């Protein structure tokens with residue numbers, strides 16, 4: 574067991590040096606995606622969107638339910654609206670954190 578300790582220590586030191594450059598979270602979060610509102614569940618702060626590709630989540634287009642945070646965002650859109658929205662993976666839950674009707 575003891576012989577592993579130097580190796581682990583070396584890995585801990587080396588890992589940051591070999592980390593790939595990543596897009597800062599703030600930049601990823603600012604990516605807006607396009608979609609159409611299919612359903613709004615205000616009581617549960619959920620929205621169903623038919624969305625195009627979500628590049629920051631590496632997700633292809635589909636229809637799916639998102640959590641909405643803050644839930645007041647739901648006041649600004651209605652079923653049938655074309656929207657631009659920001660989707661983020663917050664602790665494993667796909668969450669809309671910004672949304673606006675698109676022209």
Ligand SMILES: [Cu+2]
Pocket residue numbers: 624632633634635636637
């Ligand atoms: Cu999706």
